[in-house]
Amino acid sequence: MSRDDKFKKVISHAKEYGFVFQSSEIYDGLSAVYDYGQNGTDLKNNIKDYWLKSMVQLNDNIVNIDSAILMHPKIWKASGHVDAFNDPLIDNKDSKKRYRADVLVEEHISKIENKIHKEISKAKKRFGDGFDLEQFSTTNPRVLGYTKKIKEISKKFNEALEKDDLKNLKKLIEELEIACPVSGSKNWTDVKQFNLMFGTKLGASADSATDLYLRPETAQGIFVNFLNVQKTSRLKIPFGIAQIGKAFRNEIVARQFIFRMREFEQMEMQYFIKPGTQQKWYSKWKENRLAWHLSLGMGKENYRFHDHDKLAHYADAACDIEFNFPFGFKELEGIHSRTDFDLSSHEKFSSKKLKYFDPKSNESYTPFVLETSIGLDRMFLAVFSKALCEEKLKDGTERIVLKIPKILAPKKIAVLPLLKKDSLPELSKKIKEEFKWEFNTIYDEKDAIGRRYRRQDALGTPYCLTVDHQSLKDGTITIRDRDSMKQERMKVEEIKLKIRAELDIKSWLNS
Ligand code: GAP
Numbered sequence: 001m002s003r004d005d006k007f008k009k010v011i012s013h014a015k016e017y018g019f020v021f022q023s024s025e026i027y028d029g030l031s032a033v034y035d036y037g038q039n040g041t042d043l044k045n046n047i048k049d050y051w052l053k054s055m056v057q058l059n060d061n062i063v064n065i066d067s068a069i070l071m072h073p074k075i076w077k078a079s080g081h082v083d084a085f086n087d088p089l090i091d092n093k094d095s096k097k098r099y100r101a102d103v104l105v106e107e108h109i110s111k112i113e114n115k116i117h118k119e120i121s122k123a124k125k126r127f128g129d130g131f132d133l134e135q136f137s138t139t140n141p142r143v144l145g146y147t148k149k150i151k152e153i154s155k156k157f158n159e160a161l162e163k164d165d166l167k168n169l170k171k172l173i174e175e176l177e178i179a180c181p182v183s184g185s186k187n188w189t190d191v192k193q194f195n196l197m198f199g200t201k202l203g204a205s206a207d208s209a210t211d212l213y214l215r216p217e218t219a220q221g222i223f224v225n226f227l228n229v230q231k232t233s234r235l236k237i238p239f240g241i242a243q244i245g246k247a248f249r250n251e252i253v254a255r256q257f258i259f260r261m262r263e264f265e266q267m268e269m270q271y272f273i274k275p276g277t278q279q280k281w282y283s284k285w286k287e288n289r290l291a292w293h294l295s296l297g298m299g300k301e302n303y304r305f306h307d308h309d310k311l312a313h314y315a316d317a318a319c320d321i322e323f324n325f326p327f328g329f330k331e332l333e334g335i336h337s338r339t340d341f342d343l344s345s346h347e348k349f350s351s352k353k354l355k356y357f358d359p360k361s362n363e364s365y366t367p368f369v370l371e372t373s374i375g376l377d378r379m380f381l382a383v384f385s386k387a388l389c390e391e392k393l394k395d396g397t398e399r400i401v402l403k404i405p406k407i408l409a410p411k412k413i414a415v416l417p418l419l420k421k422d423s424l425p426e427l428s429k430k431i432k433e434e435f436k437w438e439f440n441t442i443y444d445e446k447d448a449i450g451r452r453y454r455r456q457d458a459l460g461t462p463y464c465l466t467v468d469h470q471s472l473k474d475g476t477i478t479i480r481d482r483d484s485m486k487q488e489r490m491k492v493e494e495i496k497l498k499i500r501a502e503l504d505i506k507s508w509l510n511s
Contacts, residue, residue, distance in 0.1 A: 003114065007326040010385045011257050013400070017459055019043065019384065020258060032254025032262045039459060040380070042410030042440060044265075047379050048244055050408060051267045054292055054509055055242050062240035062269065063233055067221025069214060069246055076197065076213050078349035079220050079342060080313045086193035088166055089252045090173065095183035100253045101169050101191045104178050105157050109150055110328045116146050117328075158309040166191040196249040198262075214248035219371060221245070222270045223342045226367075227354055230272075237356055237367055238281070242269040244376065256327065258377040265376035270338075272356070272367040278337045281370040282317050286335050289321060289372050293332075295509050296405040298386045304329060314341035323382045332382055333374035340366040383408060387460060402460030403483055407508050412439040412499065414456045418468040420445050428467040431477065431492060435465075439499060457482055463499060 014020040019040035023033040036044055056064045076082050088101040119142055124131045137143055153176065160168040170191045179186050197216050203209035215221065222241045229241050244267045251260050258264075273281050286305065293303055302324040311318055316339050320331040343354045343366050355364040387404040406412075415432040417424035425445055435441040442461075444452050449466065456464050464480040470489075471477050478487045479495050490498070501507070 003117075003326050003328070006385070006388075007257075010326055010381075010388055013388055013402075013458070014040065014257075014384060017402075032251055032260065034258050034261060034377075039410040043383070043404065043408060043460075044376060044380055046408040046410070047376060047383065048267065050296075050505070050508075051292075051374070051379075052242070052244065053505055055240075055267075055269055058509070059240065061235060061238065062242055062271075063229060063235070064242045064244075065222065065225060065229060066245065067218070067225060067243060069248075070200075070202065070212055071215060071220065071224070073210065073212055074349050075220050075224060075346070076216075078345040079223075080345070081197060081213070081216055082195070084313045085197060085216060086195050087252055088169055088191045089194040090170065090191045091189040092180035092183060092185055093187040093189060094185035095180045097180055097182050098252055099180075101166075101173060102157075102161065103253050104173055105153065105169075105176070108176050108178055109153055109157075112146050112150050112153075113328055116143050119143050119146075161310045166193070194252055196251065198248045198250050215246075216249050217247050217373070218243045218245045218266045218268045219270060219373065220342070222268070223346055223369075224350075226270075226272065226343060230356065237358065238271060238273045238277075240269050240271040242267075244268075258381050259325065259327075259330065261377055266373055267376055267379075268371065268373045271370040271372075273370055274358075275340065275365060275368045278316065278339070278368050278370060282335065282337045285370055285372055286319065289333060289335060289374075292509075293321060293323075295511050296383070296408070297511070298382070298405070302386065303332075306331070312336065314338045323378075325381065326385050332378050333372065336371040336373070338369040338371050340368050342369060343367060399454055399457055401457040401482065404460040405508075406462040406482075407503055407505065409460045409462050410440065411442050411456075411459060411461045412503065413441040413463045413465060414452070414461045415441060415443050415465045415467065416449060416452050417445055418449055418466055422469065423472060424467050424469070427471060431465065431467060434492060435496070438496070439503075453480065453485075462502075463495075465495065 017039060018037035021035045021037055022029040023035045024030045052064065056062050089098055090101040090104065091098050119140060120133065120136065123136050123140070153172070156168070156172050159165070160172060170188065173188060174186070177186060198214040200212050200214055201209040202212050222243055226241070229235070230239070244265065246263060247266050248263050251262055254260050254262060271281060271285065290303060294300060304322050306320045306322050308315070308318040308320070315336045317337040319335050321333040321335070322329040323332040347354045347366070354366065356367050357364045383404060384402070387402045389401050389403055391399050391401060393399060413435050415428045415435070417428040428445070429443060432441050432443045444455070446452070447455075453464055460482070462482045466478045466480065468478070476489045476491055477495070478489050479498070480487045
């Protein structure tokens with residue numbers, strides 16, 4: 001299956017099974033804004049919970065806050081967002097469509113990467129088990145040619161971005177003969193900077209209304225509360241403040257489903273440290289965050305670090321954890337060494353002291369900050385797209401299954417009476433009542449049992465408990481595993497122990 005086909009399947013499955021809907025769909029939708037349905041909301045909450053537990057509950061020195069979306073407008077001046085939170089945009093003069101100039105180049109590189117991907121898939125098929133990826137990638141002339149091309153483009157691209165050289169960015173687009181995806185035309189305007197913040201107004205009358213912005217990141221709500229939290233919690237450096245919340249960006253290009261949205265959610269943590277220790281904490285948090293991702297068992301080969309060549313205005317080091325999405329490796333999470341930029345700047349703009357008094361050394365200083373920032377919606381897309389599989393079964397039939405990490409699955413258990421008679425529904429409902437206190441459990445009696453298994457597979461439910469005539473006699477029920485499809489007969493108490501063990505967060509995070 002091509003990457004495009006896979007991505008289309010991800011989007012349609014998300015809609016068909018109640019995970020993600022286009023926002024305002026009955027009014028033809030709102031571009032790059034999405035709603036989460038009944039199953040999507042459960043999955044999203046489970047991701048939040050997994051992040052929060054590992055970040056806050058398991059760390060004695062990290063606390064969680066929930067700051068307001070609307071903040072004083074000076075905050076965005078101090079943070080640098082008013083002046084520097086821009087993306088380079090370019091218009092196509094014929095189609096009148098607007099694009100992000102950097103994304104046009106990135107997509108061009110992705111197309112070349114796809115060609116490499118195709119060569120590798122073909123060779124894998126040809127050589128079977130004897131295929132050696134390392135050898136093939138370093139000797140195949142076509143792959144070598146494509147790799148060289150990518151390096152050349154990336155060099156020019158990074159130089160233009162680093163220097164904010166918009167003229168050279170346009171020159172590169174022309175050199176690569178990039179055409180407008182809609183019209184096929186190569187008739188481009190100059191590249192301009194575009195500020196991504198959404199403006200809004202506070203106040204009832206037009207004259208006295210204050211101009212505000214919807215926050216483009218949750219981080220600033222943490223910085224401006226740094227002293228409130230430090231003083232009331234009495235935390236000593238190093239310590240962290242975490243937050244999950246909405247962020248808003250008026251993205252120029254918004255074509256990749258929930259990958260790039262105009263309203264999205266971030267899970268961020270700012271770690272306040274002693275100046276000079278940032279390199280140590282940067283390495284530590286890179287390691288911690290990768291370990292968190294790997295604990296979900298979605299394949300080590302699907303993650304890679306990407307160091308930033310062009311650093312944001314606040315950072316002295318930064319990297320992304322990239323994930324292998326259906327459209328290739330793209331940023332999932334950012335890890336940024338933010339220096340003392342934010343706290344110093346807020347000190348200047350607010351004229352309030354934001355210093356930390358270190359009782360050990362008897363000195364006051366402005367802490368440095370190490371940030372981890374992951375998009376909740378991107379994490380959702382990573383989990384969902386990796387989980388979606390089409391499997392050929394031994395009997396020749398096919399099944400669609402969402403192999404979501406069991407700890408994140410929206411519903412954990414489906415209780416199914418084998419037949420809709422002979423008191424099986426009554427016993428099933430009783431069993432459902434028993435499980436629902438501990439696990440998100442549903443009851444389903446519609447259709448033949450095979451179809452119900454398929455429905456739960458497609459929803460990603462890890463366990464189906466089937467109640468049959470033997471259950472009436474000896475109280476045993478069968479438990480069917482979503483991934484292996486194996487069925488075992490057990491007592492209710494044994495099933496509880498098994499599921500508890502398999503969903504134990506300690507085992508997941510220590511795996
Ligand atoms: N506080 C730092 C910050 O906001 P960022 O790299 O701009 O850094 C962090 O964003 C994360 O937020 C990204 O790694 C991505 O997962 C997510 N993100 C950013 N823009 C997004 C968008 N338009 N739609 C969905 N997620 C987005």
